[in-house]
Amino acid sequence: MSQNPSHRHAPEGDLVLTAFEGVVGAANLLATVGDMARYLVDARGRYRGAALCVVRPANTAEVAATVAICARAGIAIVPQGGNTGMCGGATPGAQGRSVVISLERMRSIREVDPANSTITVDAGCPLAAVQEAASEIGKLFPLSLGSEGTCQIGGNIATNAGGTAVLRYGPMRDLVMGIEAVLPDGRIWNGLRGLRKDNTGYDLKHLFIGSEGTLGIVTGAVLKLFSQPAASAVALVALPDVGAALALLERIRCEFGERVTTFEVMSDSEYQLVLALRTELRSPLAGQAPWYAFIELTDAIEALDLRTALAETLGEVMEAGGINDATLAESGAQAENIWHIRHSVTEANLKAGAAVSHDTSVPVSRVPEFVAGVEDGIRTRFPDAKSYFVGHIGDGNIHAIAIFPREKFLDPQRFSEVAGEVNALVDEVTVSLGGSVSAEHGIGRSNRARLQRHKDPIELEFMRQIKRVFDPAGLMNPGILL
Ligand code: FAD
Ligand code: MLT
Ligand code: ZN
Numbered sequence: 001m002s003q004n005p006s007h008r009h010a011p012e013g014d015l016v017l018t019a020f021e022g023v024v025g026a027a028n029l030l031a032t033v034g035d036m037a038r039y040l041v042d043a044r045g046r047y048r049g050a051a052l053c054v055v056r057p058a059n060t061a062e063v064a065a066t067v068a069i070c071a072r073a074g075i076a077i078v079p080q081g082g083n084t085g086m087c088g089g090a091t092p093g094a095q096g097r098s099v100v101i102s103l104e105r106m107r108s109i110r111e112v113d114p115a116n117s118t119i120t121v122d123a124g125c126p127l128a129a130v131q132e133a134a135s136e137i138g139k140l141f142p143l144s145l146g147s148e149g150t151c152q153i154g155g156n157i158a159t160n161a162g163g164t165a166v167l168r169y170g171p172m173r174d175l176v177m178g179i180e181a182v183l184p185d186g187r188i189w190n191g192l193r194g195l196r197k198d199n200t201g202y203d204l205k206h207l208f209i210g211s212e213g214t215l216g217i218v219t220g221a222v223l224k225l226f227s228q229p230a231a232s233a234v235a236l237v238a239l240p241d242v243g244a245a246l247a248l249l250e251r252i253r254c255e256f257g258e259r260v261t262t263f264e265v266m267s268d269s270e271y272q273l274v275l276a277l278r279t280e281l282r283s284p285l286a287g288q289a290p291w292y293a294f295i296e297l298t299d300a301i302e303a304l305d306l307r308t309a310l311a312e313t314l315g316e317v318m319e320a321g322g323i324n325d326a327t328l329a330e331s332g333a334q335a336e337n338i339w340h341i342r343h344s345v346t347e348a349n350l351k352a353g354a355a356v357s358h359d360t361s362v363p364v365s366r367v368p369e370f371v372a373g374v375e376d377g378i379r380t381r382f383p384d385a386k387s388y389f390v391g392h393i394g395d396g397n398i399h400a401i402a403i404f405p406r407e408k409f410l411d412p413q414r415f416s417e418v419a420g421e422v423n424a425l426v427d428e429v430t431v432s433l434g435g436s437v438s439a440e441h442g443i444g445r446s447n448r449a450r451l452q453r454h455k456d457p458i459e460l461e462f463m464r465q466i467k468r469v470f471d472p473a474g475l476m477n478p479g480i481l482l
Pocket of ligand 3: 163391392399440
């Protein structure tokens with residue numbers, strides 16, 4: 001067993017480590033500072049913690065045995081997937097008393113059922129691997145995120161992830177048919193049902209979706225598959241303002257119905273930031289515009305010429321002055337370039353300075369008011385910052401980002417105070433429009449105070465009671481969500 005050189009465990013700690021080693025073997029019990037390092041910091045380097053050890057089980061039985069040891073010893077557990085979460089939910093606290101359970105070795109595709117249009121997978125399967133397995137049988141698993149190469153199905157379930165195809169297929173909550181989970185006392189709940197109809201009372205799986213590791217560890221899932229699109233059209237559109245994006249979305253939806261798979265927007269500030277930082281990317285548009293829309297239409301029927309139909313519609317809207325310019329991808333490579341621009345925002349924002357990001361949803365019709373309110377507030381109350389917007393306008397989910405020059409905030413404490421003030425400004429606008437302070441990223445460690453402030457007290461009370469029913473000892477991901 002490897003020991004942490006800087007920290008001698010108490011004898012009972014040694015016993016627990018020995019017990020974990022008995023379950024997963026020495027190679028999958030990490031207890032030195034060096035071995036644990038990458039599990040103790042999140043993907044953006046914003047949250048850092050400490051842990052007693054990291055355990056890497058190979059299957060559900062090993063997860064259950066590990067959790068049972070923790071339950072007996074009263075040790076807190078931090079479930080960890082791909083560690084790409086935005087809110088610090090997979091990073092342990094600073095005290096070093098919890099155990100990180102990483103699902104990275106649980107990557108099996110357990111079963112593909114084409115006739116039922118389902119796939120059953122281990123929770124540690126990376127999202128991209130599930131997409132690939134679906135595509136191998138001519139089907140589609142539609143969840144699509146910038147982090148899809150790394151994030152895992154268990155993490156997608158625990159955060160109820162969204163992304164760029166929610167408009168057509170819904171968030172993770174709409175894509176999960178069954179769940180297997182290890183409960184905080186070590187029992188295994190097998191809810192791996194592939195049923196499209198099951199009206200037998202409360203639906204437990206929905207409590208796990210969006211629970212951020214606070215009720216148990218998701219170890220497997222049955223997911224819905226769809227027809228693979230055979231025809232598609234991808235367009236990048238330059239717009240005079242964000243209101244024009246809404247009008248265009250409405251027009252395109254009227255004409256193409258559910259073929260509108262993706263409709264995303266980006267402010268020019270964000271667009272220029274991405275192009276400046278990712279110099280290998282080229283804008284396919286001739287000039288600049290205040291806003292851009294990224295559109296994808298798809299259909300299962302190959303003969304449908306979606307590209308020509310979309311070009312005609314965009315031409316008409318342009319003639320009527322509703323958009324400034326538009327370009328349609330003529331090849332897979334051109335479509336990829338357009339999506340590359342869209343998916344580079346997280347990296348660009350991280351490099352651009354001291355960024356305060358938000359994950360707001362408001363009713364779709366009120367997005368222009370949200371953008372105007374935030375832009376105005378940042379300009380007047382934080383003159384050092386610049387505002388950037390990107391997001392899923394079809395879901396009413398816009399990410400508003402305020403970026404300050406990094407040198408202004410060498411002191412992290414001062415940055416965190418200012419970030420709190422920016423959050424308060426954005427929340428004020430959000431709440432006035434009947435919105436939510438977290439649309440798709442979750443609450444984690446970073447948004448707990450905002451949840452307490454803005455969630456209905458009755459909902460909060462029931463959430464706390466549900467947490468107590470599953471986890472009376474409070475060992476599952478303490479300090480996260482509630
Ligand atoms: P982790 O980060 O490991 O964990 C997230 C939370 O889930 C933690 O609370 C953790 O304890 C819990 N958890 C993880 N696995 C399990 C499990 N098996 N059982 C129980 N609890 C578990 N998110 C979006 O919604 N939409 C986007 O468009 C989007 N784009 C992104 C782009 C980039 C470049 C990056 C870096 C992130 C993006 N994200 C996005 C955020 C992130 O990828 C998602 O939240 C994702 O679902 C997290 O999955 P993960 O496996 O990395 O989870
Ligand atoms: C996105 O929409 O690109 C993601 O949610 C990531 C982000 O907000 O940075
Ligand atoms: Zn997003």
